[in-house]
Amino acid sequence: MTITTNLKIAVTAMALVGAMVAPAAANTVNFGISVTKHATANISLSTATFTWANITDGTQTSLAADNNPASANVTGTILTTYSSGSGQINVGAPANITGTSGGTLPINALQVQCTGSAQTGQTFNAASATALTASANTLCASYASGYETPLSFKLLMFVDDSRFPADSYSSASGFSLIASAT
Amino acid sequence: MAVIRAGAPLAAVLLFFAVPGQCLALGIANISQSSGTLPVTWSNAGTTDRYLSPDANDALTVTGTMQTTPLTGSGSITITAPATITGTNGAPLDVSRVSVTCSGSAISGQAYVASLTPLVPGGSVTCATYAAGFVSLSVQVTVQFFLDDRAIPADSYASGLGAFGIVANAS
Numbered sequence: 568m569t570i571t572t573n574l575k576i577a578v579t580a581m582a583l584v585g586a587m588v589a590p591a592a593a594n595t596v597n598f599g600i601s602v603t604k605h606a607t608a609n610i611s612l613s614t615a616t617f618t619w620a621n622i623t624d625g626t627q628t629s630l631a632a633d634n635n636p637a638s639a640n641v642t643g644t645i646l647t648t649y650s651s652g653s654g655q656i657n658v659g660a661p662a663n664i665t666g667t668s669g670g671t672l673p674i675n676a677l678q679v680q681c682t683g684s685a686q687t688g689q690t691f692n693a694a695s696a697t698a699l700t701a702s703a704n705t706l707c708a709s710y711a712s713g714y715e716t717p718l719s720f721k722l723l724m725f726v727d728d729s730r731f732p733a734d735s736y737s738s739a740s741g742f743s744l745i746a747s748a749t
Numbered sequence: 750m751a752v753i754r755a756g757a758p759l760a761a762v763l764l765f766f767a768v769p770g771q772c773l774a775l776g777i778a779n780i781s782q783s784s785g786t787l788p789v790t791w792s793n794a795g796t797t798d799r800y801l802s803p804d805a806n807d808a809l810t811v812t813g814t815m816q817t818t819p820l821t822g823s824g825s826i827t828i829t830a831p832a833t834i835t836g837t838n839g840a841p842l843d844v845s846r847v848s849v850t851c852s853g854s855a856i857s858g859q860a861y862v863a864s865l866t867p868l869v870p871g872g873s874v875t876c877a878t879y880a881a882g883f884v885s886l887s888v889q890v891t892v893q894f895f896l897d898d899r900a901i902p903a904d905s906y907a908s909g910l911g912a913f914g915i916v917a918n919a920s
Binding site for chain 2: 591592593594595596597598599600601602603604605606607634644646647648649652653713715
C-alpha cells in the first residue's frame, strides 16, 4: 500500500508537471477579403491624321497612306472577364466625305488593316485591307475571355484611288478607334 | 520505511525539473479586432499597381494581451491565408498577390517583422514577435494590406470571413 501511495503521488506530480510545462496559448481573429477587377478597355493611337498628300493616278486599288506604317501604333489595355468576357476594337467611320470642289470620296474607298505580333486570345479581324462602311463600325480586332496582354499593333489605312474624282478631301473628325470589353 | 523513502525523492526530483521557468508564467495570447472593416475590400482593382491599398486604406488593428514565459518563452502574431480564392467566373486569385505590413507602437521585446510581405497560400507569415518574459496587457498591432493587381484575371473574388486569420501565440 505504501509503495502504491507514493507512486500515485509521483504520478500526480508528473501530471502536474506535464500541465505546467505546456503553457502555450493562442487565439485567432478571422477576416476575409473581397477583390473586384473590372473588364477594362483603354487604347490610344499614335497619329491623329492619315494623309495621302499627292495622289497622281486613279489605278491603285489599295494605296497606302503616307504615314503607314510608322505612325499608326495602337497601344493600351484590353482586359476581359475570365471565362465569360470578350473585347473588341472597331474603326468607326463617318458618312462619305465631300471635297473642296464638291467631289465625293465614298467611305468604302478607304480600307483599314490591323496587324501585329500574335498574342494568345487576340484576333485581327481586319488582318488584310478591309473596306470601311459609311457611318458604321468595322471590326479591327477581337479578344477572348480572360485577355490581359498589353496592346501593341499597327492600324494601317489605304485608299482605292480609282473610286473618286480629283479633289481635296479632308475629314477633321468623324473617324474613331473604339475599344470595348466585358 | 525504506519503501516510503524511495517514493518521496521521486516526486521531489520531478518537481525540481519542473520549476525553473515553467511553472511561474504561462503563455497568454489574447487578441481581438479593435478597428477596420471586414472584409478587406478592393472594389476597383486595376492593372498596374504593385501595392494597391484597399478601399479607404482599410487596415485591421488588433489589441489584446501578450505574455510569454521568462527566459524560455516566446510569442508571435501570424497571418494565415487560404490556398486560393476562386472568382465568380472561375478565375483563381493567387493569395500571394496580397501583401501585409505590420506596425504599431514600439514596445521593448516586440518586433514587427512583416513589411510588404506576401501572404503564403495555405500557410502563414509572421507579423510580429515577442521575446521571452514579454508582458503587456495592451498589445496593439495594425495590419495593412496591399494587392498586386497586375496579373489578376478580371473577375470578382470573395473569401469567407473565416478564410484568413490573425493568430496570436504565446508560450
